[in-house]
Amino acid sequence: MHLTPDEIELWAEGLLGAARTMHLTECSLCLAEAEQERKVLLELVALPRFAPSARFADHVMAQVKIRAPSGEF
Amino acid sequence: MVAWAKQGHEAAFRELVRRYERPVFSLLYRMVRDRALAEDLAQETFIKVLNGIKSYKPEFKFSSWIFKIANNAAIDHIRRRSIDTLSLDGAPDAQTPEAMKATAIQLDAKGETPLQEVENRELGSAIERAIGRLRPEYRACILLRHVEGYSYEEIAATLDLPLGTVKTYIHRARNELRGYLEDRRAETRGRDGP
Ligand SMILES: [Zn+2]
Numbered sequence: 001m002h003l004t005p006d007e008i009e010l011w012a013e014g015l016l017g018a019a020r021t022m023h024l025t026e027c028s029l030c031l032a033e034a035e036q037e038r039k040v041l042l043e044l045v046a047l048p049r050f051a052p053s054a055r056f057a058d059h060v061m062a063q064v065k066i067r068a069p070s071g072e073f
Numbered sequence: 074m075v076a077w078a079k080q081g082h083e084a085a086f087r088e089l090v091r092r093y094e095r096p097v098f099s100l101l102y103r104m105v106r107d108r109a110l111a112e113d114l115a116q117e118t119f120i121k122v123l124n125g126i127k128s129y130k131p132e133f134k135f136s137s138w139i140f141k142i143a144n145n146a147a148i149d150h151i152r153r154r155s156i157d158t159l160s161l162d163g164a165p166d167a168q169t170p171e172a173m174k175a176t177a178i179q180l181d182a183k184g185e186t187p188l189q190e191v192e193n194r195e196l197g198s199a200i201e202r203a204i205g206r207l208r209p210e211y212r213a214c215i216l217l218r219h220v221e222g223y224s225y226e227e228i229a230a231t232l233d234l235p236l237g238t239v240k241t242y243i244h245r246a247r248n249e250l251r252g253y254l255e256d257r258r259a260e261t262r263g264r265d266g267p
Contacts, residue, residue, distance in 0.1 A: 005244045036251045043200040043254075044219035050195060052098040052112050057090045060119040066083045 003030045012038040075135050078126055086123050093136065094119075097143050100216050104147035106205055108192055114150060118143040137231040140221070144213050144232060151209050203253035211246035218243055 003011065003023060010016040011024070011034050024031045074092075078085035097118055102111035121142050122129075129138055185193070196205065204212055213232060217223040225243070229236045 006240075009244075009247075036255070037247065040200075040247055040250050040254065041219070044215065044250075047200070047220050049095040049099040049220070050102050051095055052115055056094055056098075056112065056115070057087055060090050060116055060123070061083070061087060063116070063120045064086055064123045066086070 002027065003034065008034050008037050009041075012041045075126070075129065075131070078123070089123070090119055093139055096136070096221060097139055099220065100140060100213070101143055101147055103196070103201070103204060103216055103220075104144070104209060104212060105150060106192065106196055108188055108195075110150070114146045115143065118146055133230070134227065136221075137223075137227060140217065140231050141233070147213070148209060199254060199257050200250070203250045203257075206253060207246050207249060211242050211249070214239055214242040215246045215250075 001023075003016075003020065007016055007020055008030070011021060024034060074085055074088060078089055094115065098111060098115045101114045101118070102108060105111050105114065118139065122139055129135065196202070204215065207215065214228055214234075217228045217231060218225075223231065225236060225239050228234070228243075229239045232239070234242075
C-alpha cells in the first residue's frame with residue numbers, strides 16, 4: 001500500500017517506522033514523492049527570521065499604557 | 074515575565090517585545106510581503122497585546138496568543154484590501170488570464186524603492202516566492218509549523234481551526250510548494266538546456 005501523506009511527512013522527518021519505510025525500496029512513486037517532500041521541508045526549516053527596524057520597540061512602547069511609579073497607569 | 078508585565082512594568086513590556094518582535098514580524102512580513110506594512114501590523118499587534126495583557130489567560134501559550142492577534146491583523150488587512158497584493162500571478166480573485174495579467178503588471182509597474190530592493194532580497198528566493206503564492210490561510214499554517222516549530226494542535230488552538238483542517242491545509246500547502254518548486258526547476262532546466 002502506498003504511503004499516506006502523514007507517513008510521507010514522518011519519513012521526511014526521519015520518524016517513519018522501519019516496516020513502512022521498506023515500501024520505499026519497492027515503490028519509485030512513493031520514493032520520488034517522499035524525496036520531494038523532504039526537499040521542501042529542508043527549505044522550510046531553513047527559513048530565517050527577519051528583524052523589524054531598530055526603533056520598533058520604542059514605537060510600540062510610546063503607545064502602551066505604562067504603570068507609573070505610584071502604581072497608577 | 075508575563076505576570077510581571079501584567080502589573081504594567083515597562084521593563085517587562087520591553088522584554089516581551091524584544092523576545093517576540095522577530096517571530097511576530099517575520100510571520101506578518103511573509104503574510105503581507107511588505108516590510109512597512111508588516112511593521113505597522115506588528116506594532117498594532119504588540120500594542121493590543123500589551124494594553125490587553127490583563128485579559129491574557131495563562132492556560133494559553135503566550136506566543137500563541139500573540140500569533141493569534143498578529144494573524145488576525147494580517148487576515149483582516151488582506152480581506153480589507155480584498156485583493157491579495159502578494160500573489161505573484163496577480164490577485165487571486167482574478168479569474169481570467171487577462172485579469173491576472175492586469176493585476177500582475179500593476180505590481181511590476183511600480184518603480185523599485187530601496188525598501189522594495191530589501192524586500193526582493195529577503196523574499197526573492199524560490200521558496201519565499203512559493204510561500205507568497207499560497208492562500209493566506211495555508212501560509213499562516215505552514216509558517217507556524219515550520220518556522221515556529223508549532224505542533225498541529227498548537228496551530229489549531231492559535232488559529233481557532235479544527236485539527237483536521239490544519240492538517241489538510243498543511244498537506245495541501247506542501248503539495249503546492251512542491252509543485253511550485255518543481256515548476257521552477259523545470260523552467261530553469263528549460264532555460265539552461267541544450
Ligand atoms: Zn508507493
